[in-house]
Amino acid sequence: MQTSSPITLDHLIGNKDVTSSSYAELRDPGRLTDIVGLIAQGDAATVDAAVRAAHEAFQSWKKTSYEERAALLRAAADLLEVEANAVVEIMARESGMLVGTNKAEIGMAANIVRDNAEAGEEFLKPMEVSDAESWVSVEKRPIGVIADIVPWNAPIILTMRKVAPALVCGNTVVVKPAPTAPIGLTLLLKKMAALFPAGVINVVHGGGDVGHALSVHPLVRKVSFTGGGTVARQIMKAAADGLKGVQFELGGNDPSILLPDANFDDAIPKILGGAFRRSGQFCFAVKRVYVPSEAYADVVARLEAEADKFRIGHPLDKGVTFGPINNRGQFEFLKGLLERTRASGATVRELGTVAEPDGWDNGYYMRPVIVSDIAMDAELVQIEQFGPILPVVKYDSLDEVIESVNAGELGLGSSLWTSNFDEALKIARRIEAGMTFINNVGTSRLGQKNIPFGGVKQSGIGRESSPIGLREYVEYHALNYHK
Missing domain, CATH: 3.40.605.10 (Aldehyde Dehydrogenase; Chain A, domain 1)
Structure with missing residues (x-):
């Protein structure tokens, strides 16, 4: 109609x-x-x-x-x-x-x-x-x-x-x-x-x-x-x-790195917001999350619980908090990526509530997806998905994370979560990116006025x-x- x-x-x-x-x-x-x-x-x-x-x-x-x-x-x-x-x-x-x-x-x-x-x-x-x-x-x-x-x-x-x-x-x-x-x-x-x-x-x-x-x-x-x-x-x-x-x-393939001393209660909702705002369709969205092994199961469960709160549907419909993918090309790319990720053996959880099931096939709709039990070198971790599919990667060595993060050709944004300011600066300065946000996933008002927005390598000129x-x-x- x-x-x-x-x-x-x-x-x-x-x-x-x-x-x-x-x-x-x-x-x-x-x-x-x-x-x-x-x-x-x-x-x-x-x-x-x-x-x-x-x-x-x-x-x-x-x-x-x-x-x-x-x-x-x-x-x-x-x-x-x-x-x-x-x-x-x-x-x-x-x-x-x-x-x-x-x-x-x-x-x-x-x-x-x-x-x-x-x-x-x-x-x-x-x-x-x-x-x-x-x-x-x-x-x-x-x-x-x-x-x-x-x-x-x-x-x-x-x-x-x-x-x-x-x-x-x-x-x-x-x-x-x-x-x-x-x-x-x-x-x-x-x-x-x-x-x-x-x-x-x-x-x-x-x-x-x-x-x-x-x-x-x-x-x-x-x-x-x-x-x-x-x-x-x-x-x-x-x-x-x-x-x-x-x-x-x-584009960017922005990592979000949780350190063991991070405030998980504060970080997890912000990470989800940074990953799934605009249904994941923005350049400095959180594209991958790195979690210490000892906290992995807990963080994955929390991320899934937060993602399950979304209500997917048309953005003008009452109560909808998660809209469609913008165009057919990106929609088909994301569906193919999701199929390959599922076939790889990773754990794929499609979450959220569909607001209007009868209208699902009349739009480019996807549920928010949390992917766990996935390797650092997996396709989903190494490319920019530009959509609502978030891989959560387990790590034992922070050096291994930094090496993985810096190995690719994209370097737009990144985020880091820790209660130790000095440690945060040391780690942030090792990341190859145009911007690193500490304990959040975007710029403050002060940052908006003073941060030159852009990336390194193939994330921009x-x-x-x-x-x-x-x-x-x-x-x-x-x-x-x-x-």
Whole structure:
């Protein structure tokens, strides 16, 4: 049964809606019979129009003062909060994420915008030095048109991590939302764009061909992408001909390591939240848990008991705490991974309560899964599952855990649980990752403002958030006056 009429979503170019000759159906991943939206499909000509609008706007936007740009960004942050209630339900229907999760995401995105506006004041000041012979000034200039290619799993936060620092530094943007969750993001971007001069914020919809067109366009100076490594490699190759800069925030296989002296009562609910929020579909989710042998049976039982509290169903249904997988490709991958894990001899527990059994086959639904009695070198432990299947690994030697954790090519986040602060720092500094959270699975508010978000090895190139993230959006111009 259709819950409401589909939304027709056009491109946004120069602050005007631009129609398309082709529109793609977007279906609700929790009710596949429902069409949520009809999404404009762009092509190279659409991309060219958007990039040229952004390039034209850049000529004047780059000359605006930091104070003016920051004031507009603060107004945009306020707007996000005001408009949140208008989009959280449509976001749930397009992405499968819970309404409460979407609302919290928009609140965090507003903070990201404000943080970048604040950080820009000090960051953009030139560095000046002089002596008896000369004077030197190292100044920061905007790059130009930035292409932002963003994913479906947390689209508002992940877009604002790109748009806010780009704009505060004086760049303009063309955003390509993910095909499977573009509606809520685009509705908010259109409201934001109206605050800015025409062409500062543009939106083009479509698939990989649109991403490629952005990556090769001669007026795009940098591509910022959040997603998977396979697409990142394609973007990097496409951008290479134009020697464009790239910034990538990619996947992770984040370990959570319990030490024997950890507070298990505090840790276990947080680990479960860090693993199964968004049904496990976010980059720095807990992807594997390492537990000392003497506590293994107890921890597994506790994790299973916590996971069994979830109620799985459509995110708009009352009492549901666990939504569907976003798209068919990821759903089929996870089902295959689960079958192989079960065949390997590991203990697989599918948990939780199904809210609406009759609707189970009308969506990409999976129960939360706890996997125990699994080896450190098992497939599920060594890859990024990006879904609600959590392996729990027994260990006797912490050195063996660190070796296993560092052996792979992913290194985004990690978490560590202990009551000994000094020991925590020693162990954390041995982990090859961009971030390590101690006694939690994410950043504090202080961390959100100051931690450069990103990973090492194949988990990304560059950083987002914090003053360090602003470096991605400037070029340096050095002046040397000889007295």
